[in-house]
Amino acid sequence: MADESQKWVLMVTAQTPTNIAVIKYWGKRDETLILPVNDSISVTLDPEHLCTTTTVAVSPSFDKDRMWLNGKEISLSGGRFQSCLREIRCRAGDVEDEKKGIKIAKKDWEKLHVHIASYNNFPTAAGLASSAAGLACLVFSLAKLMNVKEDHGKLSAIARQGSGSACRSLYGGFVKWIMGKDEKGSDSIAVQLADEKHWDDLVIVIAVVSSRQKETSSTTGMRETVETSMLLQHRAKEVVPKRILQMEEAIRNRDFASFAHLTCADSNQFHAVCLDTCPPIFYMNDTSHRIISIVEKWNRSEGTPQVAYTFDAGPNAVMIARNRKVAGVLLQKLLFYFPPQPDTDLNSYVIGDKSILKDAGLEGMKDVEALPPPPEIKDNIPAQKYKGDVSYFICTRPGKGPVLLSDESQALLNPESGLPK
Numbered sequence: 063m064a065d066e067s068q069k070w071v072l073m074v075t076a077q078t079p080t081n082i083a084v085i086k087y088w089g090k091r092d093e094t095l096i097l098p099v100n101d102s103i104s105v106t107l108d109p110e111h112l113c114t115t116t117t118v119a120v121s122p123s124f125d126k127d128r129m130w131l132n133g134k135e136i137s138l139s140g141g142r143f144q145s146c147l148r149e150i151r152c153r154a155g156d157v158e159d160e161k162k163g164i165k166i167a168k169k170d171w172e173k174l175h176v177h178i179a180s181y182n183n184f185p186t187a188a189g190l191a192s193s194a195a196g197l198a199c200l201v202f203s204l205a206k207l208m209n210v211k212e213d214h215g216k217l218s219a220i221a222r223q224g225s226g227s228a229c230r231s232l233y234g235g236f237v238k239w240i241m242g243k244d245e246k247g248s249d250s251i252a253v254q255l256a257d258e259k260h261w262d263d264l265v266i267v268i269a270v271v272s273s274r275q276k277e278t279s280s281t282t283g284m285r286e287t288v289e290t291s292m293l294l295q296h297r298a299k300e301v302v303p304k305r306i307l308q309m310e311e312a313i314r315n316r317d318f319a320s321f322a323h324l325t326c327a328d329s330n331q332f333h334a335v336c337l338d339t340c341p342p343i344f345y346m347n348d349t350s351h352r353i354i355s356i357v358e359k360w361n362r363s364e365g366t367p368q369v370a371y372t373f374d375a376g377p378n379a380v381m382i383a384r385n386r387k388v389a390g391v392l393l394q395k396l397l398f399y400f401p402p403q404p405d406t407d408l409n410s411y412v413i414g415d416k417s418i419l420k421d422a423g424l425e426g427m428k429d430v431e432a433l434p435p436p437p438e439i440k441d442n443i444p445a446q447k448y449k450g451d452v453s454y455f456i457c458t459r460p461g462k463g464p465v466l467l468s469d470e471s472q473a474l475l476n477p478e479s480g481l482p483k
């Protein structure tokens with residue numbers, strides 16, 4: 063290792079996506095190792111719209127491990143951060159940066175400290191899977207910095223110990239987290255079912271219903287469910303194994319009808335299991351329920367599903383449309399029922415891939431105000447509007463897995479001091 067007096071800093075920056083489960087993970091059989099009671103399947107969301115960027119740095123001048131999340135220093139003393147750091151450190155390899163004249167031997171990593179800075183380009187702890195993108199990015203970037211030679215499957219098993227759903231963010235496209243059988247969790251890993259190009263017609267619209275921090279965290283919620291819900295046992299043993307096979311087939315065949323049926327049914331069963339918990343857990347609110355009704359009514363009127371919906375541990379709706387045209391119609395319906403507060407401009411109310419708005423003829427608030435009521439409302443009662451009940455919408459699509467950012471200007475830490483920029 064370089065002499066202590068040398069003040070070099072070596073850094074790596076990576077970007078990692080979030081993911082949305084279409085067959086949900088809910089319930090652990092081992093709390094520390096984070097081993098689930100069932101397999102789960104997710105779609106990785108395009109990092110262009112939702113992602114975590116993390117810079118990790120090492121220097122002999124750092125006297126302890128430190129982390130900054132969205133610009134604020136946070137403690138790394140939690141068991142989950144410690145598990146990830148320990149598992150990555152013990153697999154570290156020799157590192158050489160010829161240009162900077164830095165040489166780190168495998169054995170030196172035990173004594174060296176790291177600085178970590180991470181930024182989520184979307185709300186943290188608001189039910190948009192920040193922990194999934196965040197912990198996957200932490201593990202991925204540390205593995206690159208420390209020249210860990212493990213494949214993505216092994217890295218997923220480490221990210222899993224940071225947050226269960228994080229293991230699925232190590233891949234793009236469609237991902238399965240295999241629950242595994244091993245008591246130590248070596249076979250509880252994520253695998254890619256298909257990459258993001260396999261089914262690139264799909265468009266994802268997220269209704270951010272509330273970006274306030276939620277009352278019951280996923281970790282606490284699922285612990286209480288495991289302790290008290292009989293329905294969870296039935297779900298894990300009888301329902302999910304069959305659904306996993308059906309979902310894999312639906313993805314393989316790009317069979318949207320089956321994909322949508324399974325996605326909606328599994329989201330609804332997850333929330334039923336939450337209600338079956340003692341005391342019951344409510345993650346969805348009235349707005350979430352309204353969105354379900356809008357999509358269900360529309361799907362029924364078309365005779366075949368156009369849009370799938372799914373809700374994680376919060377009220378935000380994630381809707382998956384079969385193609386761009388359908389996504390445009392979906393946005394028209396959503397904007398009809400949930401127009402923004404006065405003085406909100408459409409550009410900040412619908413973010414992400416705005417080209418869908420344009421294709422649907424929605425260029426400004428005038429177009430939103432002129433939207434007719436959806437035709438599936440058959441009764442004579444005028445359709446009610448719920449102005450302001452949705453904070454904003456995000457339009458996105460299935461996306462790629464983690465990538466390294468080689469451009470130093472994208473780093474979150476200063477290359478000389480190793481402190482946040």
Ligand SMILES: Nc1ncnc2c1ncn2[C@@H]1O[C@H](COP(=O)(O)OP(=O)(O)OP(=O)(O)O)[C@@H](O)[C@H]1O
Binds near residue numbers: 182185193195
């Ligand atoms: N970029 C990040 N890097 C490291 N850790 C992160 C990052 N973002 C979030 N986290 C961790 O995840 C926690 C938030 O997780 P939590 O499960 O409460 O919310 P969420 O992941 O946004 O929602 P959900 O899991 O229900 O979709 C944060 O308090 C922090 O510990």
Ligand SMILES: C[C@@](O)(CCOP(=O)(O)OP(=O)(O)O)CC(=O)O
Binds near residue numbers: 087102226
């Ligand atoms: C509802 C979910 O989003 C639950 C995610 O739970 P977390 O992965 O956040 O929980 P921990 O493993 O305790 O960190 C469903 C899913 O993503 O599969």
